[in-house]
Amino acid sequence: MLVRRWKGYAEEAWAATVYLDDAVHGPQEAMKAISDQLARQGLPLNAFTKRLGELRQRQKAAEHGLPAGVGSPGAEAAAHAGLTAAGAALGVPLGVDQLARSAGQLMGQRRERRDGELLNDPVGEVTPVFVKDLTEAARDRSQVVLFFDVYEQTGPGLDRWLRDLVDERYGELPSTVVVVIAGQGKLAPAVWGEMMPHVEEVVLDSFTEDEARDLLSRKGITDEATVTAILDVSDRLPVLVDMLASHRPTGPGEVIDPAESAVERFLRWETDPARRRAILDCALPQEVDADIYRALLDPEAAAGAEAWLAKLPFVTSHGGRYRYHDVVRTQILRLQRNQSANDWTHRHTTLADHHAHQRTTLETSLPDTDGRWANEQWRDHRAAEMYHRLCATPYDNRLAILEDCVHAASASTETLTRWVRLIYRAGHDSNHTTLTERATALGNNSAEADPETALRHILDQPGLSTTTRAHAYRARGRHHRTAGNHEQAVTDLTRAIELNPGDELNHYWRGLAHHAAGNYEQAITDLTRAIELEPDDALNHLWRGLAHHEAGNYEQAITDLTRAIELNPDNASNHHWRGTTHHEAGNYEQAITDLTRAIGLNPDDASNHRWRGT
Template sequence: MAQARPSMQDLIRQRTRAGFVGRAAERALFRGNFETPPHDERHRFRFHVHGNAGVGKTFLLRELEQIAREQGALTAYVGDSSGSVPEVMAEISRQFAAQGRRLKELDRTLAAHAERRHEAELAALAALDEQEEGAGPTVSGRVVARAGTVALGMVPVVGPLAGMIDSEELAGGVDRFRERVLARFRDHEDVRLVLAPEQVLTPVLLRELSDAAASAPWIALFLDTYERTGPYLDHWLHETMTTDRHGAMPATAVVVTAGRRPLDTALWGGLRDFMTDVPLSPFTEAETRGLLAGKGVTSEPVVEEVLRLTGGLPVLVSTLAESRPADPDDVGDPSATAVERFLKWERDPARRAAALSCALPRWLDADVFRAATDCPDEQLEPLYAWLRSMPFVSELGGGRLRYHDVVRAPMLRAERNRSPRGWAARQRRLARTFGGWREEAGGDGDEPWTDEKWRSLRLAEAYHLLCAGERDALPQALRDFVHACDAGAAVAAQWARVLVDAGQDADAAAVAGWGTELTAALDAEGITSALGLLLRRAVLDVPDQARARVVRGDELRGQAAYAQALAEYDRAVALDPELAVAYRHRAGIRGELGDHDAAIADLDRAVALEPDNSWYVALRGEHHRLARHDAEAVRDLSEGIRLDPASEFAWASRGATHERRGDLDAALSDLGRALDLKPDYAWALARRARVWRALGDPRRQLADLDQALTLSPDWPWARCERGDALRAAGRDAEAVADFDRALSLDPAYASAYASRGASLTNLGRHTEALADLDRAVELRPGYAWALCRRAVLFAALERLTEARADVERIRELDSGALECFSATDRAVLGSVLASQD
């Protein structure tokens, strides 16, 4: 079969590599590692390259990648264009696919992560309403109250805690409170994909790597610019490589990282026998002379000038060598930099102008190159190909390029000093270009900040406006920082970074100062602290202050600081009574705290402000459902469906309302429609299972519960529901296994104790059954169904005094409660009441 023709990128990489000089010891060490089997104590599983900017880390990493490929390794190179662990995994998958190894399961899970994150408002509305006493375990609706929910920029979670989270539970501590709330999230796998995607994605990645290892002798992952990516990668990488928490990493995998600093000894210090530290220093004089000689630069005066100017920094040596200077030229200005020397030696004025112009953007592609250089079409391709081949230009991925910082910084300085007015004009022109592309991109309707492409263009536009020194650029960037925080911590960090970069590149101290302080606040205490700094010191108009208060409230709520979060929402509403989103978010936290009337009142206001917002209307319907206002729930959910017929959430919620009202045909129809729209909607499947139960169809009931648990295996409520279905079918041993699993996930799940107690009674394990029923009643003293099961068990054990006490307690709770139990139970309980001690 004919070989595929190499691409331009392949040829550029081959030519660049052909001229690689130096680092012989490091290359030999890495190559030798592939000749040492993983079980050999001399084999190393991780290499860490570190050294100052310009010392050649990226060049070496690319060379090591080629060495790994020569050994038959599947490889992936990831720089700092990836801003999170999921993005790193996506880049690994993309590069593996280009080498003929698709990671299909990982791609599917990454796609689900992106979808669930986008739909987190729907997934977060994970509340379960309380089922009738006597029909099985009573499960009140609860919601996730976990740090990070709203930090990701998502909307509030609806969740009624009234009647289920009492003062004793709250006194038990925030951690227990959040655990119990999380346990009631109705689509647990969606929650994990949004809140802790690494926990879901990492096992998938490791399975894929293990599968790949069966057909490839080695797997090599190269993670560059670790000084930027390490903050989110380092702990994840340590956990993935050194623990089996997420599964097994194949022994034939080698990880190579590169950054400016050595590794954190507190984290990695005890693993020296499994790693190799690769510190890089500037080239020795011999290495520098060798590289220059390889490019035909042998004139001693020129070599001496290169040695003087570069200090042996490989990126500068390579840059100067590429121009093949034949004369050292006049030294001239003693402050002249190596880059200025390179540009003087480059005799083609078009190339020289292009190199300088393309230093202005933070990243390049062919479109940005055209906008920055404004060169004729016939020169575009050859000039762009030349620039791509330069040693100081590296690929970011996705077709983007970036100058090396060591080269770009002096270029910018030279251009700014040469013509300050020309500098500002060119920055404004680039800002207009990116702004025009941003307007074409459009974003996601009213929420463009959720669109990554739109954000990237807005970020570039803001950078160039800041560099141009536009009067409103800094105030606007600070206003945008509020929206960046709403889009998540990673986006906020990007926005703070652009302030740092623009401040340094344009020598604007105020801009750099804001970027530095916001970055420090984000690193130390997160979005709450950064927004606090902004609210204290920035000049924000009233709507932006209100929006900042909402985002800050979301962060505090995610940290379970409910009183402080509510205070922030109150301030937002006071600042801007027309801000509908503030009422919506305040409704969410009021619902979580059980104040449904206040939550519905807030949503009344939100709907009045935005009557065509289908989500607000559906949210109000959900609150009504959870408050058992069935008529109002059906009204709002029907209106939500009218406004957005594709809202699977509204269909499922209305179906659940119909089921509770006894309209089983309508419930089946609505839940079926929800599942047509979203076939993997675990909550809708579990709710439909209840309809099948009411219709006397246990086969379909169990089928839906099985599917729901396949989608969300760690969902305690669904485990309990299936356990009840199995118990009703006489399969008590299997039921106990489900109850065991539910209680391992939520040790404070009263209904699971009660149900397991009932199954253990059926199995004749009376001592264990009584312990479970005691625990259920301890957790919920007014739990009539558990009291009934315990009274029946006491009667069977002939402990009639205790049985009679439980029966009397049931009557105290509700004089008609005994009528709700089965005829068999009533007969037993009646005989207990009629008996004498």
């Protein structure tokens, strides 16, 4: 409520405001969300948007192993041309080829370092551009205020980056950029210690643990088990701590659940039974919008919901979405669980089915699994669906959520982190310790989930289908390959092939791992099998062409790259690599034609111009 009020005050003072909650799970998502919200207020961060697009292209290329001119034949050829001319002028008869290879490698290494910096520290690369754009945007408004809500959930993934942002590690920010952090706990001293003199802290009405213990001690309650029970069920709300202490419990078994009393206090002003029921039901989802309350409530209650939801003192609204304060929602959820397990399961299942319907509708235009996981709207519905299914029937969905985590690990570290936190939240909200323990094992205690740790845990679990197990090995193999652990990558991908030899992607990724390790003949063998299984996938032909190229089989390489162009004529990389292969083979006119086409498709890629000039 306080955050909402501050946001309103800022907007009245002609400030641009940004509101972020637990829909963001890391710095890249936060910067993208800030950029999107500011753009809607007429303050686009154009340079950052372009840089982020480049980063994502590089990440996608790295995921598929697409080389971006690194140590390429074209680099060596360009160096050869320059050094041949220099050698002729200086009368140097020998060693030009060796010098050309060295110079070509140097050019490639410089490009590789630039790309490596972007991929190894993407946040460090894009944040300075973000800061520069944000500074420009701040000049057009009285202030730019960034609100980070529910920070107890997002803090682990954002803390270090946000501290560095405020500390101006990425560039100087004007004083008109204000950061507001709202959460249940204090800022971590280990991260924010040096910045605390510059932080204005506003403490709300929940007790700290020490304050709650002090009150209980003054009430004569000192038994540790009893104190722990009171702290657990009260969420340290002063009114609840005092109420529980007033009963003078002498053991944890005498500590009553305060949920009913707490909820009664929250709803004491609402006399309409139907409205009270609707308020309780709307607390079940993590956030509510018009589609959700229409699916959850009867038509009469749903028709007026928008009018009264935003007026609730413990609800914040943002862009047509409503979120209950965590303390209030926790008490309502506990009451709902205690009153009727059947109703709890039924209502969560209703919500899960709603999101499943929305998700499957989207899938008509997203037939590919990878495409679905790359689509933000699809991920949102899938995440909400699985949250509600875990709350309703955690045991029945124990394998489905692990399968989701495999897909999430394949998509990105941020997506995996989101899914691990989803599991923890479902366990917390439904009081299922097996779920919170599962989240901890998958890496919930870390700022961001580690794909290798999560996949190792998943592969240790019984009951996984053969397809899911093969997919997990493939996902781990891909992460090994990206990290440069080529031997482990080949081992995992070989296991994936053993489990599911008919999956073209298993052969494709092992082919890329062999290619990265310099095993070109093995790469050709794997990619040939991938082509047999999926002959119309341009990437299979592109990569076999590149493997042939590295092996010196230029004619076969040109054949494969030509097929890649036939299948995907608008991909600049296909024309670029056939052009450089023609160059290597001495077919300069064909090389110029291909590189001219690559320039037409991607005029901002300097390598296309450089190799055509060569």
